[in-house]
Amino acid sequence: MTDSEFLHSGDEKKTQVQSMFDGIANRYDFLNHFLSLGVDLYWRKQSVKALDLEDGHVLLDVACGTGDQGFAALKVADIEVMGLDFSFNMLELAKKKIDKRGLSQKFEVVQGDAESLPFQDNTFDALSISYGIRNVGTISAALSEFYRVLKPGGRLSILEFSEPQGWFVGRLYRFYFDHILPKLAGLMSSKSAYTYLPESVRHFPDRSDFKDLLSSEGFQHVSHRDLTFGITAIYRGVK
């Protein structure tokens, strides 16, 4: 697949993204930590903080992939986590990791679509999605589902890559994302996925447009916080 063949919204994009993640699942964790130089652990921790989790809460982690966001959340409070993803292969890895850590009583995963969540209204105390919202077919459809399944007062935390705003960091970032990262990933035969990555970040709404989207879906107290020079941002909202 070449750069220009990537779609940036719609149902066809979903099919592309699903097969892309099914294809890279086995290398995903390694590439994730390696290509982010391990900083992803810090980003996840900050996203968990934004959820204000308390013992007894039930968290839905959408686009859970291999489960790392859920594991980070389980470290801060005695909660239950429901992970949802549409990639079968990513979920199989999540299940193995859950079993290996002896967390099967606390962490369950289910295959499903972020845009049509298989849960009743007002079910979850908190909802997280990390590096997933950029990949869904229709962002507003997913946000509307997040709002529906959260309990009133429930917290939303969205972790997503963003384009840094400073001139110097912006140039460094683009050089790394556009030239270094696809080459590194290409060495591990995941080139198309890591060409898609910068491409999809570029097509993601900017911070203020994304916050407007959250507000228009009904979320209150919407805010964002840039992390690591703005290459990642956390968006928060409350139902």
Ligand SMILES: C[S@@+](CC[C@H](N)C(=O)[O-])C[C@H]1O[C@@H](n2cnc3c(N)ncnc32)[C@H](O)[C@@H]1O
């Ligand atoms: C970059 S990975 C992030 C995985 C995990 N959240 C993490 O932080 O490592 C994106 C994940 O989103 C999932 N995904 C993308 N679109 C989805 C959708 N519409 N419904 C469910 N999962 C989706 C993919 O299958 C993939 O596992």
